[in-house]
Amino acid sequence: MPITPLESLNSSTPQDVNGLSEDRDFKARPLQQPNNSEHSQINGVPPAVALMQMMTGVWLTQSIYVAASLGIADLLKEGAKSVDELAPAVGAQTSHLYRVLRALASFGIFTEVAPRQFALTEMAEYLRSDVPGSLRSLSMTMSDEWQWNCWGDLLNIVKTGQPAMQKLYQVNDTFEYLTQKNPQAGALFDKAMIGWCSAIHLAVLNAYDFSGIHKLVDVAGGHGTLLASILAKYPYLQGVLFDLPQVVAGAGPLLESRGVADRCEVVGGSFFETIPAGGDGYILSHIVHDWGDEDCIKFLSTIRRAIAPHGKLLVVEMVIPPGDTPHFGKLLDVEMMAIFSGGRERTEAEYHQLFQAAGFQITRIVPTASPVSVIEGVVDLNR
Numbered sequence: 001m002p003i004t005p006l007e008s009l010n011s012s013t014p015q016d017v018n019g020l021s022e023d024r025d026f027k028a029r030p031l032q033q034p035n036n037s038e039h040s041q042i043n044g045v046p047p048a049v050a051l052m053q054m055m056t057g058v059w060l061t062q063s064i065y066v067a068a069s070l071g072i073a074d075l076l077k078e079g080a081k082s083v084d085e086l087a088p089a090v091g092a093q094t095s096h097l098y099r100v101l102r103a104l105a106s107f108g109i110f111t112e113v114a115p116r117q118f119a120l121t122e123m124a125e126y127l128r129s130d131v132p133g134s135l136r137s138l139s140m141t142m143s144d145e146w147q148w149n150c151w152g153d154l155l156n157i158v159k160t161g162q163p164a165m166q167k168l169y170q171v172n173d174t175f176e177y178l179t180q181k182n183p184q185a186g187a188l189f190d191k192a193m194i195g196w197c198s199a200i201h202l203a204v205l206n207a208y209d210f211s212g213i214h215k216l217v218d219v220a221g222g223h224g225t226l227l228a229s230i231l232a233k234y235p236y237l238q239g240v241l242f243d244l245p246q247v248v249a250g251a252g253p254l255l256e257s258r259g260v261a262d263r264c265e266v267v268g269g270s271f272f273e274t275i276p277a278g279g280d281g282y283i284l285s286h287i288v289h290d291w292g293d294e295d296c297i298k299f300l301s302t303i304r305r306a307i308a309p310h311g312k313l314l315v316v317e318m319v320i321p322p323g324d325t326p327h328f329g330k331l332l333d334v335e336m337m338a339i340f341s342g343g344r345e346r347t348e349a350e351y352h353q354l355f356q357a358a359g360f361q362i363t364r365i366v367p368t369a370s371p372v373s374v375i376e377g378v379v380d381l382n383r
């Protein structure tokens with residue numbers, strides 16, 4: 001089946017939480033009818049049931065993780081299979097695996113086509129490892145031990161403001177943990193980002209016109225999935241892929257396979273020390289939200305010194321809408337709080353402040369068909 005961009009997560013679409021669509025009237029009703037809850041319904045269920053479904057979301061998260069880790073979706077790609085066949089193939093207990101798959105099927109992830117026989121559904125397709133936009137690694141990294149430990153510390157983080165990673169793993173930041181302390185978790189995280197970001201990258205490519213740029217530097221571009229897509233679409237464009245040395249070391253095969261390696265320089269380093277100079281475009285996709293303002297101002301100021309006059313700074317991030325408006329970025333912001341020190345999603349006003357503090361001004365914010373926007377800036381010549 002075709003893998004589509006994550007349009008369903010964009011800001012204008014209510015989010016699905018455990019099969020519950022968030023309702024824009026969701027907050028108003030209980031306030032208006034505090035003593036009349038038996039008549040109040042949220043998406044067809046009473047408020048207490050709706051709340052309970054949200055509170056137990058971790059049961060679903062972890063069940064998806066089990067199916068993802070065991071590679072169940074890959075085993076079903078040729079057609080339905082009995083759990084008696086699946087369980088020994090993945091080294092699981094038949095009755096236990098059956099109960100997990102039955103629960104997932106009740107949410108439309110897999111379907112029980114005959115007693116104890118399961119098949120893929122549209123959602124389960126995304127748990128295959130061999131489809132574009134696969135979310136299998138994302139499920140696995142979201143339930144990885146370090147993530148659980150950070151989320152387990154959330155109450156403490158909220159009370160003290162102290163980030164979890166430093167305390168739990170004695171590292172300066174999450175990327176030090178992923179590259180140096182637990183490279184296996186790091187490799188899974190990188191793979192997850194490729195799957196998760198590929199749909200978002202496509203949305204960026206469709207929404208933003210890169211044609212005025214001649215040399216584009218992808219700052220912290222990972223293995224170069226976004227840059228490779230941009231270079232493939234704009235054949236005259238030169239690219240520079242910049243990320244930590246351990247990360248860019250693995251970029252060659254991807255750039256070769258996309259046929260853009262000859263137009264892409266690969267540079268390893270830390271953006272807290274240096275950033276390749278001379279580009280007339282600097283793109284940072286899902287980077288600014290990993291860091292607090294002080295750190296962002298450091299690397300954005302370095303770009304300010306490195307960028308060609310009239311060059312464009314392009315920050316690809318979610319822009320948090322005001323008030324109760326549902327947006328995927330609002331919960332992602334809590335994930336940022338849990339796993340990064342200072343990481344956060346930002347509002348439009350906060351992006352204006354950040355750009356200004358680093359010597360840029362925002363020229364426009366281009367929405368995409370995914371939850372992210374391209375925040376475009378130029379050097380602020382008044383500073």
Ligand SMILES: C[S@@+](CC[C@H](N)C(=O)[O-])C[C@H]1O[C@@H](n2cnc3c(N)ncnc32)[C@H](O)[C@@H]1O
Nearest residue numbers: 175197220221222243244247269270271285286
């Ligand atoms: C969430 S990933 C985003 C990857 C890519 N931009 C994308 O959109 O797919 C964050 C990236 O930041 C990189 N990174 C973290 N700290 C860095 C640093 N000090 N210097 C350069 N890159 C860094 C990581 O190695 C990782 O590739």
